[in-house]
Amino acid sequence: MDTIEKEDSSRKALSLQPAEKGYADVNGIEMYFEVHGDGDPIVLIHGSFMTIPLNWSALIPRLAQDRKVIVAEMQGHGRTEDSQRTFSYEHMADDISALLKHIKVDSADILGYSMGGGVAFQMAIRHPKQVRKLVVLSGTYAHDGWWPDVEASFKHINPKMFDGTPIRAQYDSLRKTPEHFPEFVKKVIQIDLEPYDWSKEAVEIKAPILYIIGDADGVRYEHALSLFKAKGGGKMGDLHGLPASQLAIIPGTTHIGMMHRADLLIPMISEFLESTGKKDIPTF
Numbered sequence: 001m002d003t004i005e006k007e008d009s010s011r012k013a014l015s016l017q018p019a020e021k022g023y024a025d026v027n028g029i030e031m032y033f034e035v036h037g038d039g040d041p042i043v044l045i046h047g048s049f050m051t052i053p054l055n056w057s058a059l060i061p062r063l064a065q066d067r068k069v070i071v072a073e074m075q076g077h078g079r080t081e082d083s084q085r086t087f088s089y090e091h092m093a094d095d096i097s098a099l100l101k102h103i104k105v106d107s108a109d110i111l112g113y114s115m116g117g118g119v120a121f122q123m124a125i126r127h128p129k130q131v132r133k134l135v136v137l138s139g140t141y142a143h144d145g146w147w148p149d150v151e152a153s154f155k156h157i158n159p160k161m162f163d164g165t166p167i168r169a170q171y172d173s174l175r176k177t178p179e180h181f182p183e184f185v186k187k188v189i190q191i192d193l194e195p196y197d198w199s200k201e202a203v204e205i206k207a208p209i210l211y212i213i214g215d216a217d218g219v220r221y222e223h224a225l226s227l228f229k230a231k232g233g234g235k236m237g238d239l240h241g242l243p244a245s246q247l248a249i250i251p252g253t254t255h256i257g258m259m260h261r262a263d264l265l266i267p268m269i270s271e272f273l274e275s276t277g278k279k280d281i282p283t284f
Contacts, residue, residue, distance in 0.1 A: 026098035032079035033072040037064025047114030051078035058262040093122035111135040142197040145223035208244040210272040214253030
């Protein structure tokens with residue numbers, strides 16, 4: 001299915017009205033996607049249970065001022081219907097890869113939040129030629145990257161917890177079969193109930209990585225720091241130079257609160273994506 005609707009380009013810059021939107025037939029699912037703005041492409045991959053407006057309403061208008069922002073709703077989320085296919089980080093990464101081919105984008109910067117961070121890692125592992133730079137917000141590359149109590153809490157997530165929330169309201173309003181919400185919750189959380197570990201593969205990612213977590217996030221500091229050190233961090237830049245990858249821990253920021261820190265995120269993300277990897281180090 002290939003239904004792309006062209007819309008008034010004058011509405012791109014500072015609204016959530018896309019320049020293009022439609023459905024792409026990728027790996028047996030009809031994936032809903034939007035394209036905002038124009039310029040170097042960046043793909044935004046949302047978190048568990050989220051949709052484009054719920055996850056990205058604060059970032060799209062800012063990023064789309066000088067970039068082509070590509071956003072999609074993953075398998076079973078929002079306007080993308082589910083299928084009998086197993087729900088996995090690997091499959092979702094393959095879907096993003098296929099979407100880029102569908103819209104004829106050879107490579108892009110990839111930004112993922114939470115579940116989308118795991119998909120972003122898998123995108124860089126499975127489809128490295130399509131990834132220019134990688135930005136991971138509050139995501140993990142191994143199941144034990146979460147604080148132990150967070151990981152233990154996953155098995156207790158259930159449909160009733162979403163009653164009265166924007167997540168449930170969006171599901172009900174966007175789905176053809178809102179009565180399947182309980183099955184949706186069970187299927188989405190299942191990927192975090194099964195152990196996974198891409199530590200070796202993550203270290204071998206060639207693309208520069210900007211890893212951002214909150215100081216009150218669900219992701220362990222040591223988890224993010226371990227990858228940063230493996231990518232050239234953990235040294236005094238004045239003596240050894242700056243690595244291509246970067247690490248940021250945002251103060252006063254929770255896992256969910258990460259999406260409300262656009263004023264801090266946008267400058268850091270933009271500088272990272274625009275950098276050549278070589279920076280002058282200040283001297284006295």
